[in-house]
Amino acid sequence: MARYVMTVDLRRCIGCQTCTAACRHANATPPGVQWRKVLDIESGEYPDVRRSFVPVGCMHCADPPCMHVCPSTATYQRADGLVGIDYDICIGCGYCAVACPYQARYIVHRREYAYGDRPTAQEEARFDPQRMSVAMKCTFCSDRVDLAKEKGLTPGVDPEVTPACVNSCIAGVLAFGDREDPNSNVSQLLAENQFFRMHEELGTDPGMYYIFDKK
Amino acid sequence: MKTNVNPGQVTPWHQTNWDWRAAGNFIGGGTGTGLLFFATLAAGNADAYRIMALVALAFVGAGLTCVWLEIGKPFRAINVFFHPQTSWMTREGMVAVPLFACGLAAVWFGGGIFVGMAALLGIVFLYCQGRILQASKGIPAWREPKIVPLILATGFVEGAGLAAVLTALLPGSGPRWLAGVLLGALILRRIAWTLYFRAVDKSGLPKKAMAVLRPFGAKFDMLGQLLPEITLVMGIFYGAVLPGLTFAAGLVAAATGWWLKYTIVARAAYNQGYALPVLPVRGQGEVRPGVKPGWTK
Numbered sequence: 226m227a228r229y230v231m232t233v234d235l236r237r238c239i240g241c242q243t244c245t246a247a248c249r250h251a252n253a254t255p256p257g258v259q260w261r262k263v264l265d266i267e268s269g270e271y272p273d274v275r276r277s278f279v280p281v282g283c284m285h286c287a288d289p290p291c292m293h294v295c296p297s298t299a300t301y302q303r304a305d306g307l308v309g310i311d312y313d314i315c316i317g318c319g320y321c322a323v324a325c326p327y328q329a330r331y332i333v334h335r336r337e338y339a340y341g342d343r344p345t346a347q348e349e350a351r352f353d354p355q356r357m358s359v360a361m362k363c364t365f366c367s368d369r370v371d372l373a374k375e376k377g378l379t380p381g382v383d384p385e386v387t388p389a390c391v392n393s394c395i396a397g398v399l400a401f402g403d404r405e406d407p408n409s410n411v412s413q414l415l416a417e418n419q420f421f422r423m424h425e426e427l428g429t430d431p432g433m434y435y436i437f438d439k440k
Numbered sequence: 441m442k443t444n445v446n447p448g449q450v451t452p453w454h455q456t457n458w459d460w461r462a463a464g465n466f467i468g469g470g471t472g473t474g475l476l477f478f479a480t481l482a483a484g485n486a487d488a489y490r491i492m493a494l495v496a497l498a499f500v501g502a503g504l505t506c507v508w509l510e511i512g513k514p515f516r517a518i519n520v521f522f523h524p525q526t527s528w529m530t531r532e533g534m535v536a537v538p539l540f541a542c543g544l545a546a547v548w549f550g551g552g553i554f555v556g557m558a559a560l561l562g563i564v565f566l567y568c569q570g571r572i573l574q575a576s577k578g579i580p581a582w583r584e585p586k587i588v589p590l591i592l593a594t595g596f597v598e599g600a601g602l603a604a605v606l607t608a609l610l611p612g613s614g615p616r617w618l619a620g621v622l623l624g625a626l627i628l629r630r631i632a633w634t635l636y637f638r639a640v641d642k643s644g645l646p647k648k649a650m651a652v653l654r655p656f657g658a659k660f661d662m663l664g665q666l667l668p669e670i671t672l673v674m675g676i677f678y679g680a681v682l683p684g685l686t687f688a689a690g691l692v693a694a695a696t697g698w699w700l701k702y703t704i705v706a707r708a709a710y711n712q713g714y715a716l717p718v719l720p721v722r723g724q725g726e727v728r729p730g731v732k733p734g735w736t737k
Contacts, residue, residue, distance in 0.1 A: 235720035297519035317512020319457030358512030
């Protein structure tokens with residue numbers, strides 16, 4: 226069975242936030258809610274200063290604490306590793322949000338707009354009342370991934386069935402694919418490079434791999 | 441409620457999903473179940489038990505109402521029972537049902553098997569509350585395993601403290617040994633708090649969470665522990681002359697338990713933030729040691 230993961234080549238990221246914008250466009254998230262965001266981390270002291278750009282979001286953990294704590298079973302894990310939320314069951318208790326060590330979950334209780342107190346035409350057209358007062362997060366664009374079988378395409382290779390953030394990345398930072406397939410793009414990248422996963426010590430077995438150097 | 445959004449923030453920030461209402465659940469649940477347990481032992485007669493048990497159930501009910509007021513979809517609350525396999529919140533809910541059933545039956549009959557069952561279910565409910573916090577992996581001040589004995593110990597202190605207050609108010613004086621039991625519970629809470637604080641200090645916390653817990657701990661040691669402990673010792677020796685000492689110690693012990701829970705649940709609830717175990721190679725640079733912004737360690 227496939228295990229879809231994302232790789233992030235930290236050597237390449239320039240912090241342009243195109244992935245953030247693409248995600249917001251694809252998923253119509255409200256103002257301030259960024260399922261895919263890019264951190265800008267400055268570290269060190271002059272003259273030895275580093276600046277790192279780090280895309281983050283839901284890590285689609287293999288052992289997701291959000292799913293374990295969810296009292297309603299709204300948070301579920303698919304056979305391909307993607308972690309999703311059933312908005313019809315979620316009670317909006319926020320337990321998943323405090324259980325997630327990646328701050329990947331959002332609960333929005335009232336409509337907010339990007340410009341003033343009235344929605345733009347786009348915001349009105351894309352408003353989804355199902356997502357009010359329930360938990361939401363990055364889905365790895367599971368709706369696209371689901372099309373792969375039907376269309377005979379490969380997630381991570383064919384843009385039509387690849388997450389929007391990966392498609393949009395101008396620097397080739399993000400890659401998506403099947404970790405279980407040794408010939409997939411992500412398996413190849415991980416075989417050739419050194420990587421880490423964030424907060425791995427917490428035992429969540431996260432599905433985002435950060436590449437930091439060649440082997 | 442504000443949306444829990446902090447675009448671009450790297451250091452841990454205060455989570456906004458659980459606020460005073462969540463703290464209210466832990467306060468009400470701990471006090472109510474603790475009182476239910478001590479009512480079984482300390483009530484002088486059936487009527488006194490009935491009053492104490494009703495107060496206890498009211499505390500648990502108020503706590504659960506706080507949670508109900510906090511959830512985004514309150515009319516779907518029944519869904520909370522769907523996941524007993526792994527969710528301690530479901531388990532808490534599932535224990536609450538027989539807890540209220542047995543508690544109300546115990547009140548109705550004023551004795552019998554339901555009294556013991558209600559007390560036992562109360563302890564299980566309290567344990568679930570401790571595990572709810574421990575399972576919150578995103579909040580370092582909560583996920584420390586030693587929070588479970590701390591929640592249990594402070595629940596017993598709050599229950600014993602309130603039992604001391606109520607037995608003093610109800611007709612027929614409370615048992616003299618209650619002061620000794622409350623003192624024992626306070627000593628247990630002192631040990632549990634010390635072990636919890638040492639553990640989070642050793643493993644590291646978000647600096648802002650530690651900035652809440654460290655000064656709190658100094659005040660709590662004095663007001664929440666030493667003050668009622670000394671008062672109780674005086675009560676044990678001079679109780680005949682100063683009968684209000686156990687009452688006062690009970691009140692302080694319960695109130696400072698609520699203060700402890702409010703501090704941990706509502707004030708020290710800073711999230712994990714982000715960290716890099718190593719800094720990536722960029723340009724001609726080399727891999728460098730990582731960063732964990734906003735942490736004590």
